[in-house]
Amino acid sequence: MKLRLLWIFASVLLIVLAFSPPVFATATQCGIHKGNEWRCAKDNYQADTIRIGNESTRHVSFKVGVWTSTCGKKGSEISNGSFSLDPGVPLALPLMEARANQCVEMFIYDCSPDVCTKVLSAHTL
Numbered sequence: 673m674k675l676r677l678l679w680i681f682a683s684v685l686l687i688v689l690a691f692s693p694p695v696f697a698t699a700t701q702c703g704i705h706k707g708n709e710w711r712c713a714k715d716n717y718q719a720d721t722i723r724i725g726n727e728s729t730r731h732v733s734f735k736v737g738v739w740t741s742t743c744g745k746k747g748s749e750i751s752n753g754s755f756s757l758d759p760g761v762p763l764a765l766p767l768m769e770a771r772a773n774q775c776v777e778m779f780i781y782d783c784s785p786d787v788c789t790k791v792l793s794a795h796t797l
Contacts, residue, residue, distance in 0.1 A: 700767060702794040708787035710780035710794040712767065715743050719769040721797040722778055726757035728791040734783040736765060743775040757792075764797060 697716040705711035712722050726732050733756040741747025757763055770776040780788055 700796045702796065704789050705779065708781075708789055709783075710778075710788055710792065712778040712780075712794060712796070713775065714767070714770050715775040716772045717770050720767055721764050722767050723762050723764050723793075723795055723797050724755075724757070724780060725762040725793040726759055726791065727793050728786070729759050730785060730791075731759070732757050732783055732785070732791045734788060734792065735781055737779045737781070738767070739777045739779070740768075740770075741775050741777075743773055747775065747777070 698714050699717050700712055700714040700720050700722070702710055702712040702722065710724075714720075724734075724736075733754065735752065735754050737749050737752040739747045739749050755763060765778070767778050768776055780792060780794055782788075783791055785791070
């Protein structure tokens with residue numbers, strides 16, 4: 673009887689694992705997006721901080737939007753803000769934790785006086 677119950681439990685567990693979506697973890701990575709903005713993204717990874725630096729010799733204004741989604745599906749914007757930095761000044765912004773099968777993205781865009789990838793840097797701390 674005990675062996676039969678163990679066999680049933682093992683079979684149910686195997687079925688659940690076989691049909692569960694895979695869980696991958698991707699640490700936050702920042703890269704150029706659409707040629708003129710920064711995108712920092714992760715899935716199933718801890719909260720961390722993104723450092724945005726003004727690499728130009730002029731004052732820079734820009735926007736930051738944070739999006740969340742079930743990985744592979746259309747997401748929704750959860751925050752958006754406007755910022756500005758003087759030359760050589762960095763800004764540290766928190767990026768929330770992403771749970772299993774959740775993707776979190778931070779977009780740094782709409783920079784002035786030039787495109788974001790020319791005047792700003794972005795990376796995790």
